[in-house]
Amino acid sequence: MDAWDDIYVVGDVHGCLRALEHLLDRLDPTADDLVVFVGDLVRKGPDSAGVIDLVRSRPNFVTVRGNNEEKLLRGEKSLDELDDEDLRWIAELPVAIHWDDTLVVHAGVDPRKSIVEHTVDDFENIRELGDGSYEPPFWYDEYEGDRRVFFGHTPLEAPVVRENAVGLDTGCVYGGALTACDPRRDRFVSVTPDRTVQERPSRKFVTPRRTVTAD
Template sequence: MSPPEFSDSVEALHRRFDPDQYDGIYVVGDVHGCIDELRTLWARLDPSADDLVLFVGDLVRKGPDSTAVVEFVHQRENAVSVRGNNEAKIIHERIDTDPFAGIEDAVASFPLVVTVGDAMVVHGGVDPTRPLRAHSPDDLLEMRSVPPSNGYDGPFWFQQYDGPRRICFGHTVLGSPFVSEHAVGLDTGCVYGGSLTAYDLRSGDVASVPAEATYQQRSSDKILDVSPE
């Protein structure tokens, strides 16, 4: 498969990996500062230096220790996170950045999109009615519903998307992982008392660890219970 034809603004923040260079490839859902759960999940995965661990973004905010999470990921040569909408808020100074002073450079280094073989990792998603080249950075960060929307009204892009690439994503909070032929949703609401989830891109296995606490409350109508049709 040829590389995707992203817009110039997206391509500038695109990072590619060759899957043949890694024994195992894992993708981890939204961490949101939940450092204890990340350490537990990492120990369960027990990745070697020959494995690649990708994160769908939103390492930061809402949970107990964003700095520790970003440092944990950034200091590991075999770990890479795409940026989420919460990283974008720091990068573009849409919020008070003082609490993130020690990690701003690391956050700014996150790509917007990662491709590894036929798979693609973004935070939000894609609009299945438009080619990749027609997507802006904000589309990839915030896509949930189609027509394009950041809301929870649906219909949801990942229930309509039919490839060709398989997209791993976060952003939309799910009661359990969404796994279909072409979309893998991994934000299982750890910061809201759910779980932190990883997906084995080769085997299709899912590993989750429960949240140690409910760090932030969330309305039940913004935690989706959906399954592939």
């Protein structure tokens, strides 16, 4: 962390370029700041190509690969607005980024496994732990690992804030907010998009047990 003046971790953008530009205006990162995205830059929103172009244009912007990027690589989904160069760039993205005691992945980690046992699908898709119960726990409610994990993937009414886990997908594409975290200060900054791109049933949003107030 000492290599950067500030570090920001940004939740799922999903092609919402205008919201991302608004958030970056609020954060005002310089070339000496690191901006890390939790993946799912693409799909569902109106301008996936614009989001990719913006992130690719900044050498101090990095991202992990989310499940929606993975769907493009596996041919499960397609986006006409992306060209072969965009897909090659996506294919080279890591599934995890880490520094010091911090880990950034798209969906989370499985507390029942060591990190080295995780598959790409684990990092990109885990949400609830299939323990056979009627309402299985979310992975972050059971996780007690040494690394603090920043993640997206699960649309949240407000950021999840745990000692060892921070959830940042606050449903921008569904009319929620686009949220960033400053890990050094545990400070959250959110912007609200100017429109709802996709309707999502409110029951699909997860309400964390403990919430924070974003600036």
